[in-house]
Amino acid sequence: MANIYDVARLAKVSTATVSKVLSNTPYVSQHTKKRVLEAIEKLHYSPSLAARGLTGSRTYVIGLVVPYDPDYLFSDPFLLEVIRGVESVANDNDYNVLISMAKSADQRSAYTKLVRTGYVDGAVTLETFEGNIASKVLEEQGIPFVSIGYSDAPNRHNSVSASDYTGAYEAISYLIKLGHSRIGIICGPSHFMSALEERMRGINDALQAHAIELDSSLLTYGDFTLDSGYKACNELLSSENRPTAIFAMNDRMAMGAMRCAREYELHIPHDLSLVGFDDIPMAVLVEPPLTTVRQPAVEMGRCATQKLLEMINADVREFESIVLPAELIIRSSAAAPHWGRANS
The missing domain is CATH 1.10.260.40 (lambda repressor-like DNA-binding domains)
Structure with missing residues (x-):
C-alpha cells in the first residue's frame, strides 16, 4: 500500500x-x-x-451520533431507516459515516466519544432526549452538526424533523370521526423531549376540537418497544374504563398492543381500533395491516446530511429548521366502534 x-x-x-x-x-x-x-x-x-x-484537511468522514445503546438502535426499524437516509447521501458524496452510540444509561457518551476521535468533518445527531446534548458538546468543539429532532437553539436553527403535531392531530381526528370518544394513548418515555410534546399537543387539540376532554385514566406510557406496548395495552384493557380505540406513539408499541388485544380475545378493528406512528416496514405486514402516521424517516436522514454537507462546504452557516410532512396512512386496524360500545 x-x-x-x-x-x-x-x-x-x-x-x-x-x-x-x-x-x-x-x-x-x-x-x-x-x-x-x-x-x-x-x-x-x-x-x-x-x-x-x-x-487540517478534510477527512471525508461525518459522525452519526445515536444517543441509544446498540441493542436499542438495531431493534428499532425507524432509526435504521433514518440511518439509511444518512448513508445514502454520504455515499453519493464520497463520505464515510462513523456511528457513535451511547453506553447504557449515558446518552452523553455518544457525543464525547465522537469528539475524542478528532477526525470528523461534521455530525448528524439524533437529538431526542431532554437537554440537547449535542449543542453542549459539539458546539464547544466547533464541530458543525445538524439535529434530526428538535433543536433548542434560538429560532430552532439547524434541525430536521417531521410534523409530529400534525400527524397526531390527524390520527386522533380520524378515530373521532369513526365514532370513538374513549381513546387510549400509549405515550413514550417521559424523559423524551419535543417530539412527544408535539404529539401530545396534537392529541389535545384534536380532542378539544371535538369537545372531548383527555381522560388521564386512558393515558399510559411505554418505552417504544413491543413489550412496553403490550404492558401498556394490558393496563388500558384491564381497567373499567376500557377504550374503544388506542393510539400508540410508535408502531412497535401498537404491535405490542395488538398482541395483547388478541389475548383478550378482541377482534381488531371490530372490538378495538389501533393506530400507530412511524409507518415502519412491518406495519403493512401485520394482520390486520396497521393504520399509522408515516414519518419520512429516510428523507429526514437524507435532508439532514445534505444540509450538513452544505455547512461543511461553507455554503451555509445555519438554516431555519426544516419540518417535513407526516401523513396518516389508513389501512385496516381502525374502524367504527362496534354498535353500542362507543358511548356505553
Whole structure:
C-alpha cells in the first residue's frame, strides 16, 4: 500500500508539498499540483484519516451520533431507516459515516466519544432526549452538526424533523370521526423531549376540537418497544374504563398492543381500533395491516446530511429548521366502534 513518501518520490516533491495538495492549500503551482495528483492516482494512494486530521484537511468522514445503546438502535426499524437516509447521501458524496452510540444509561457518551476521535468533518445527531446534548458538546468543539429532532437553539436553527403535531392531530381526528370518544394513548418515555410534546399537543387539540376532554385514566406510557406496548395495552384493557380505540406513539408499541388485544380475545378493528406512528416496514405486514402516521424517516436522514454537507462546504452557516410532512396512512386496524360500545 502506497504512502505519502512514495507519492513524494514519484512526483519529485517534498512530503510537505503532498500534504499541501491534499489540504488544497492555494500556495502550490498548478504544474506541481498536477504532478502530485497524477502520482496519487497512479499509486492509488489514499491518505489515512489520522494523517488528514493532522494536516487540517478534510477527512471525508461525518459522525452519526445515536444517543441509544446498540441493542436499542438495531431493534428499532425507524432509526435504521433514518440511518439509511444518512448513508445514502454520504455515499453519493464520497463520505464515510462513523456511528457513535451511547453506553447504557449515558446518552452523553455518544457525543464525547465522537469528539475524542478528532477526525470528523461534521455530525448528524439524533437529538431526542431532554437537554440537547449535542449543542453542549459539539458546539464547544466547533464541530458543525445538524439535529434530526428538535433543536433548542434560538429560532430552532439547524434541525430536521417531521410534523409530529400534525400527524397526531390527524390520527386522533380520524378515530373521532369513526365514532370513538374513549381513546387510549400509549405515550413514550417521559424523559423524551419535543417530539412527544408535539404529539401530545396534537392529541389535545384534536380532542378539544371535538369537545372531548383527555381522560388521564386512558393515558399510559411505554418505552417504544413491543413489550412496553403490550404492558401498556394490558393496563388500558384491564381497567373499567376500557377504550374503544388506542393510539400508540410508535408502531412497535401498537404491535405490542395488538398482541395483547388478541389475548383478550378482541377482534381488531371490530372490538378495538389501533393506530400507530412511524409507518415502519412491518406495519403493512401485520394482520390486520396497521393504520399509522408515516414519518419520512429516510428523507429526514437524507435532508439532514445534505444540509450538513452544505455547512461543511461553507455554503451555509445555519438554516431555519426544516419540518417535513407526516401523513396518516389508513389501512385496516381502525374502524367504527362496534354498535353500542362507543358511548356505553
